[in-house]
Amino acid sequence: MKILRTVADVRRAVAEARGRGATVGLVPTMGAFHDGHLSLMRRARDESGLVVVSLFVNPAQFGAGEDLSTYPRDERRDAELAAGAGVDLLFAPPVDEIYPHGFATSIHVAGLTDVLDGASRGAHHFDGVATVVTKLFHIVAPDAAYFGQKDAQQVLVVRRLVRDLDLPVRIVACPIVREPDGLAMSSRNVYLDADSRARATALNRALVAAEAAVDDGRTGADEVLAAARAELAASGIEPEYLELRSPHDLRELDRVDSAALLLVAARVGAARLIDNRTLEVRSS
């Protein structure tokens, strides 16, 4: 596996692989790899001739008071894990390679970014995501790009920007990878002390309780949200948001008819965690 630092080097390496007829898969990340990241890399490996992983803690998607300066970083460990997952190129640029002096352009996906994490973290968050993802797509020009369903709103924002800007890339959403006790894997889980780590399992339990409510015929949003909220409350967690929305356009839903997305964000100890689950009315 090669580690590359510049846009020019990535373009050269990708062009060389394309010359051999390889298809290209891209996995954008901020590093601190866990099995969630590795699942995306393996999927890309299965489906592509050349696998490129970007490792870039994108300052533009962090707000003032967020964890940019403390975000976990360990490039050597990440490089070993990526190589083990069969990655060909690790693109780990310095900040000024992505945002050169005078950088002044931003991509804004309207509507989808006004709610949930866009409302909680502020508009800059998804502007930062959309801008860096657009840049990565132009730098790498992948056939396919792999994202985790863990960040469900991010997947929808990226799909929309790809559609709106006619970017020739296929977006592949991969399932959420969880710890054995159900906690969704996240680079931010390292912020959890023992007590918070135990309490954090309530997020997944809340989503599972909501699913049980739906299975039970309690499909109204109030009933679904109450089931989830009770699990959170039992662990002393007050969500930043807990909402039932359309998995297609994030429209708020008042009941689970066909598919619905239940999304939660909560501060647990020192970590801000997010999770989600698709709920469906199962025909028996």
Ligand code: AMP
């Ligand atoms: P991050 O490094 O947190 O920006 O994540 C990079 C990619 O990995 C994003 O597409 C995330 O959605 C995805 N990802 C993060 N955690 C998980 C997880 N637990 N399961 C699946 N994908 C994940």
